[in-house]
Amino acid sequence: DQQVKQNSPSLSVQEGRISILNCDYTNSMFDYFLWYKKYPAEGPTFLISISSIKDKNEDGRFTVFLNKSAKHLSLHIVPSQPGDSAVYFCAASANENRDDKIIFGKGTRLHILP
């Protein structure tokens, strides 16, 4: 049972344009959401997070939006750069103090086109 779903296995975006990665979840107990970025042969690196008490969090070129009623979140990257080409994992946990495990989606591979 996939509690965190990333329905797009891959996404191609022109350099300089906006990249939008989507994520849906089914567990209404999730209250903390994260995005990780992963390059080949490396471990995931934390990108940005959002608590369920917020609907938006911004950090430089990265913004995460949370729609609790739709159980949907998205990551916006603008402007997209070549170094953004990677696999992006959406993740969620059910305990903001993070004593609970993180549940990951299957990832979306982002290709930034020159």
Add this chain to the structure above:
Amino acid sequence: NAGVMQNPRHLVRRRGQEARLRCSPMKGHSHVYWYRQLPEEGLKFMVYLQKENIIDESGMPKERFSAEFPKEGPSILRIQQVVRGDSAAYFCASSPPAVPQNEQFFGPGTRLTVL
């Protein structure tokens, strides 16, 4: 401050052998998590440990897999009598004691290949 260290980076085992994967968390981090990533899949939680304690092992297969995080030394993920289906990338993550809105820091992973 060194990041999360995992060794070996690559491990090849024959069916029936044992695999030992090591993880040294970041300095000051007392929480360790192990994840497994199968090809074309996301990361699947396996186990969450604090020093000398297993907090949550709900993602661990019931047989052949065990994990520990001793008072001294790295955390160890042990797979006995490996089978081809154990071939995967195993990632360790660590975090400091629980702080609101904290995140886990991942190591580079160990790629296990079972022949």
